[in-house]
Amino acid sequence: MTEFLAFVQAAADTTGAYSRFPLIGGRGAVWIAAEVHLMFAAFVLGVPMFAVITEAVGIFGKDEKYDRLSKEFTRLLLVAYSATAIWGAVLTFFLTTLYPHFWTHMASLFKVSMWIYVGLFFIESFTLYLYYYGWDRWKTGRAKIGHWTLGILLNVWGTCVMLIANGWLTYMMSPPAGVTAETLPEQVGLWNAIANATWMPINIHRFIANAVFGGSIVAAYAGYRFLAATTPEERAHYDWMGYVGNFIAISTFIVLPFAGYWLGREIYEFNQQLGITMMGGFMSWLWILQAFLIGILFLAGNYYLWVGMGRIPGAERYAPYTKWMLLVLVLGVIVWATPHTMIGSRQELAAMGGAHHPFLGVLGVMSAKNTAVNLMILTTFLSFLLYRRANAEPVVPWAGTGIAVQAVMFALAAIVVVFFGVYGYFVSAIVRIGFSVYQVGAVLATIVGVTAIDVFLLRGARSRGEIRWGQMPERSQYALFALAVTFTWLMGLMGFARSGIRQHWHVFEVMRDTSDQAATPALGYASIMISVCVVVFLGLVAFIFWLSELGQKGHAAEHAALPPPPRSPAVIAAAAD
């Protein structure tokens, strides 16, 4: 019955269902428009999150430096908002003209939410204008709290916009059970379609990823301004800003894999075949590429911290640990990037005794990979911890005990991770999947517990010397660019994974893609498309930053009076704790 309906639909769809687009085809046009729109959207949703947090630190900590920083974050948003809207319009026009039948299906089902979406975007834009342009007018007292409330509202509207859009795209991936090709939109129900199986996991995953992405782009901006700085004050300010951006990006990035696990699990629970296509089917090698990218992120993020410790008096006592942390990270990347099954000729497979390499095959399974990534997360957290306390000397009477408890927590987490990693080889797959929860739980508990202890441990800590903001080697700033490029590319890759697992379906098992571009391309082609999207996005972002700088040229006084950054990394870390 299902195939009959699909064929009837296909026959009906063939006429006028698709239009052609020059050179890159309809799929390529929609791909670029959707991805670039998403990149801008992630930026304008991520930056307000930490703009409002930074402003709160300035208000409640009575420190104007943070207020200035928050305003600088927000300045970057203004033009980016317009770019987001423009690319959203481009995407809508491409969909209506290139995929009219599909668009009719989506619009008839989601029309009410589309009206709300437009209204919210309108309100969100004007809230931003009020937030930015009212900054200097509402500077003190209750007016300042009111201004901060505008920042909170900006985040609320932005999050609501994201939740609605996520409802549309997750419906395409996991439509509610019982929806078939013949189901009428009114039978599906708007809320039923939005609150589908993967909606909430995607919401959480994107919420965190937006903060990661926004942080990395801001850090790259600060890196550029650092390299272009002409005065020591400017260098110090943008060195600090780069550190804050990187701190936000890496600290939120650490929790992103946990949201990813949940999303993957929900995809499997919704439809085993969809899950297998994603992890074991034609997309299985995508995860090797993902491991390569995440390896770059871990290494570049840690490298930036290690180099940055050179400008903190007292950090030299932690230098001997760096090589061991580097070793753990490199080994982790190698294990994570080991393929599960090898594609080879019949002779090669016969020589190996199967699709698994006799030695490397042991490392290509989830037990090894989960262990590797959890140890990498622990190591990165340790880097942050050492950076944070680099010039701080705890003075609380229980300092020794506190540090010992922290060390034990680290050791226990590592033991739990390794134990379940090894034990996973001796149990069935269904039991092994459950082990990842214990591994993740141990790492998360350690991050939370150690951070909580650290906050009290460093209260009133004695300083070993002031941090020398601005005295950072230039090569460290290129690590910030590497992070921004890799995060952006990774976002494009994961967008391809999420969208591509539907294969030849516009709406999985409900609406077939009957166009001549219905086949989901291989990774090589996808990598070129992703790179085009990244170039377009980064090019436009660079232009936007230049524009925002152009507007500031007249405000020479503001530039000349850049506030000095805080004296200890623990200050900003504490603000973010």
Add this chain to the structure above:
Amino acid sequence: MWRTNVKILALVVGMLGAFILVANSIPQIQSEVPEALDLGDVTPEALIAAGERVFNGAGGCTACHGLGVRAPNLLIDERGTGTIGARCGNRKPDTSCKDYLLESLTNPGAFVVPGYQPIMQDMSRTLPMDQVWAVIAYLESLGGTVDVTADDVRASQPSGGSGTPGGAGGPTASTDPMEMINAFGCIGCHVVGGSGGPVGPPFDGMGARLTRDRIREGVLNPAATVARGYEAMAGTMPPTFGQQMTAAQLEVLVNFLAARR
């Protein structure tokens, strides 16, 4: 400053080039779209060739049955029983190779090979029936005799009329509860009368545990509530019984299960 700009540009271009290089160096697999067969003069050879393309391409079969270890490898000898064409006739008593493969593809929960999880989906949801028959022909050709004919393919097409014996498109039009339980494949996962699979909650005693409405919901929308102790199997039960059963069949089944205390 231009020197810095050039350095940044070189870094970005170099990184993108490296990513593209790595992405193009690993195996290139494109997900193909199932193609409709020309049913005019379909021959066994044409079916086998089409089936091989579906098996290795659009069907996505190799993800589990080829290189992977999630399901029996159909292409090589398994535990001395031969390739799938040689062993398919011996999997289930009194079931021919063709019927067994058809059942495995369209009602995979009915019989799960011991040692494996019931993770396979009803392939008729993603492949047209002519493609399903082509895959069966290809699998039979791997060590067995191909007995799929053009009549099988035509009979499963909607216009043929004989491929959907049930009033709502299900495998049976009967309203006898046990006949339905067998025909719809419930027995593969649920224990009734002491026999059946352990994948889902047993039908025996179901009336004492669940209300009539809850049982009906479980049949129509199995994802709505997952039975305690069966969380790991969530998502296994197809959500399509509501489309396959007639209203009379559904009510007969609900009454039958509600009476099993």
